[in-house]
Amino acid sequence: MKFLLIEDNIQLAHAICSRMGFDGHVIDHAATIRDARAFSATEDYDLILLDIMLPDGDGRDFLKHHREGKKDTPVIVLTARSQVSDRISILDLGADDYVTKPFDHAELEARVRAVLRRRGGVSQTVLRVGNVEFDPVAGTLVVDGTALQLRNRELRLLELLINAPGQIFAKQKLVDRLFSYDDDVSENAVEVYIGRLRKHLKGSSLSITTLRGLGYRLEHE
Template identity: 40%
Template structure:
């Protein structure tokens, strides 16, 4: 799941990003309202952890933007504003949960799991492209009904391609995906893993557009 952490305290954010990646989230960080809105415009964010006290405005602006777009993106507010009135106001604005600082990471992760389950109840966890199926909730891959075991990086690259069927993904975009999952990315990481994936799937499943990137499905 691709998560956006909106937090202006850099040290807090970096520590939390590391913990989120260890929990299996693909996580990126934003420290301002402006940058958070830019991240949301990509259409890839599935879950938001939102601080309210930001240097260029109030986090409620981000929450209002998400709700105005009518997208299924759960928002967990994580803020120093811990009064009952603040919590009621945040939840009334449309937040899915509200946690005051200081907080226990274990509690935050538990609340994120609840928010994730809500998404799975409203959206299919299956990605299909021809005879290839990924179950994103179980982290399984099948080809023509037969189960395949993929290393972590290959699984993440395949998932990124299938989430964007028909849309070319550049090497840089795929590298960013791996980085957001907390993976080390070398100069030829993408080429190597695409090469290994091609050996496991039909020869024309992953197409290369020379100098542009990779794509699965019809364009």
């Protein structure tokens, strides 16, 4: 999944990106509200991790503006404020959860998983299509009763395709979803992951079709 982290503490941001990246998530990092708005205006994220005290303003203003824009992206607030009134105001503005600083990274990861499980939509439940079972949160794929080992980006690619069967995904769209802005990759990288995923899906009821000049589409037999 792709997350936006809004945090001006560089050391903490690097730690969060490293931990989340280890689980296969793609993280874009913004250190200011200005950068965060630029990111969110051009990308659709599965989750936002939002600090409150930022160099150019209050993260709650970003949250308020985000919700007023009718965006339902789950938001977990990272805050050093522990007073009940502060936590209530954060939730009232539309945050899905909050973590009080300093926090254990294991707790943050658990809250991320919990928010993603609570989020409505099929992308947060075990998907069963034909002889394929896929759990995007747990990161597991079973084909015809056999559990398969997929690399992180292979899992994330399958997550994108399986949640929109029949939809055409252009190569550049997949690059944007699978990699962060800091990653130096070309569209050829997508071809590599598509090829690997096809091998894993061999013998399943799912197949990935190439539409020349357009992109890729997941189809169910």
